Amino acid sequence: MNLYNIKHPEEQVNFAQAVRQGLGKNQGLFFPQTIPTLDNIDELLALPLLERSQKILGALIGEEIPTDTLNTMVKNAFTFPAPLAQVSDNLFALELFHGPTLAFKDFGGRFMAQALSAVRGDEKITILTATSGDTGAAVAHAFYGLENINVVILYPKGKISPLQEKLFCTLGGNIRTIAIESDFDACQALVKQAFDDEDLRQAIGLNSANSINISRLLAQVCYYFEAVAQLPVEKRQEVVVSVPSGNFGNLTAGLIAKTLGLPIKRFIASTNANDTVPRYLRSGQWQPNATVATLSNAMDVSRPNNWPRVEELFKRNGWALADLGSDALSDAETALALKAQYEEGYLCEPHGAIAYQVLKDQLQAGETGIFLCTAHPAKFKESVERILSLELPLPEALDKHNKLPLLSDTMAADFAQLKAYLLA
Numbered sequence: 001m002n003l004y005n006i007k008h009p010e011e012q013v014n015f016a017q018a019v020r021q022g023l024g025k026n027q028g029l030f031f032p033q034t035i036p037t038l039d040n041i042d043e044l045l046a047l048p049l050l051e052r053s054q055k056i057l058g059a060l061i062g063e064e065i066p067t068d069t070l071n072t073m074v075k076n077a078f079t080f081p082a083p084l085a086q087v088s089d090n091l092f093a094l095e096l097f098h099g100p101t102l103a104f105k106d107f108g109g110r111f112m113a114q115a116l117s118a119v120r121g122d123e124k125i126t127i128l129t130a131t132s133g134d135t136g137a138a139v140a141h142a143f144y145g146l147e148n149i150n151v152v153i154l155y156p157k158g159k160i161s162p163l164q165e166k167l168f169c170t171l172g173g174n175i176r177t178i179a180i181e182s183d184f185d186a187c188q189a190l191v192k193q194a195f196d197d198e199d200l201r202q203a204i205g206l207n208s209a210n211s212i213n214i215s216r217l218l219a220q221v222c223y224y225f226e227a228v229a230q231l232p233v234e235k236r237q238e239v240v241v242s243v244p245s246g247n248f249g250n251l252t253a254g255l256i257a258k259t260l261g262l263p264i265k266r267f268i269a270s271t272n273a274n275d276t277v278p279r280y281l282r283s284g285q286w287q288p289n290a291t292v293a294t295l296s297n298a299m300d301v302s303r304p305n306n307w308p309r310v311e312e313l314f315k316r317n318g319w320a321l322a323d324l325g326s327d328a329l330s331d332a333e334t335a336l337a338l339k340a341q342y343e344e345g346y347l348c349e350p351h352g353a354i355a356y357q358v359l360k361d362q363l364q365a366g367e368t369g370i371f372l373c374t375a376h377p378a379k380f381k382e383s384v385e386r387i388l389s390l391e392l393p394l395p396e397a398l399d400k401h402n403k404l405p406l407l408s409d410t411m412a413a414d415f416a417q418l419k420a421y422l423l424a
């Protein structure tokens with residue numbers, strides 16, 4: 001697989017280099033030079049998740065990774081299902097929270113850990129990643145205990161749910177976590193600064209596990225196929241998928257699936273009040289506001305990292321950005337959506353509720369809608385219980401970590417301090 005840096009197309013790397021490096025020169029994102037068109041979509045859809053995913057990732061990554069190795073990587077990463085639940089006649093929920101950390105990031109995080117182990121040789125590696133909630137847990141659990149790989153995770157202090165924090169800040173071992181006294185954008189900026197620091201990069205073998213790493217996005221492509229595969233055949237013609245979006249990695253993966261030939265009519269990017277993209281699609285002006293805290297805190301991102309990849313895909317495929325649906329919900333609207341969903345018989349959490357409501361608002365007659373449920377409701381226990389006036393039992397994975405002490409360090413959003421910490 002050959003990839004180029006979107007900012008500097010002359011910088012070209014193979015899959016192994018892109019996985020190891022994460023970001024290219026000048027913080028440019030790597031993007032595949034070609035994405036094949038698969039002509040056997042129906043055959044693929046008839047296969048079980050694992051086998052199908054091995055074929056999809058094989059087609060994307062190509063000969064660089066031997067088939068047997070790739071098949072083992074996929075088998076080790078995808079150890080849990082992604083069921084499609086029917087909510088009403090033409091509305092389905094793709095449940096992406098059945099992995100070990102109960103969020104969709106388990107797909108990308110676990111596959112990336114496998115990919116990095118496969119391509120790193122004898123190098124020592126430090127994974128530095130920023131999380132607005134769920135990436136941290138997925139990355140920490142995917143890499144926990146892997147030899148010669150150290151993980152450092154930055155998160156905005158007090159701005160992720162206490163349960164989210166417990167899930168990844170209690171592991172210890174090769175996983176270190178830092179609560180940054182600022183917001184997610186500041187955490188992300190620190191990660192970018194670290195990548196720009198060549199000395200630091202070399203000294204600690206810096207790598208990122210954010211959705212900027214191409215291996216994570218490729219893994220996520222597979223569950224869009226799994227969604228369509230579970231639809232009754234007669235409902236596969238006019239499929240619309242609503243993606244709860246923050247950093248826009250998930251949407252990018254969906255667009256890659258469509259590029260491969262998966263029959264998805266259109267996508268909807270659903271956001272909270274951090275609505276840079278919906279406003280951009282309406283006005284043509286890219287004007288990020290200051291990030292605001294919302295109920296769907298994992299989407300509190302006003303400068304979405306993956307947006308250049310979304311635009312690149314639209315441009316390369318000759319698609320019109322005007323065909324990308326989008327809308328933003330306030331917290332009050334999110335709470336109403338969660339209630340409406342519950343009344344319709346489906347228990348969700350704020351991120352999935354936003355995707356559900358925007359989909360309902362924009363779905364047209366004859367279309368089949370799928371909204372992505374990116375986290376288990378219990379990961380947002382406080383807000384779900386308050387809004388729906390009910391009590392949610394903690395799933396075992398959360399309960400176990402909830403009882404352990406937090407091991408995080410605290411730090412100002414100051415690069416000099418972070419650098420000293422990483423070099424220590």
Ligand SMILES: Cc1ncc(COP(=O)(O)O)c(C=O)c1O
Pocket residue numbers: 103132133134135211244245246247248249250251298299351374375
């Ligand atoms: C629960 C949840 N939903 C949605 C998102 C947004 O996904 P993306 O950043 O790929 O747009 C995230 C990202 O952290 C998340 O954790």
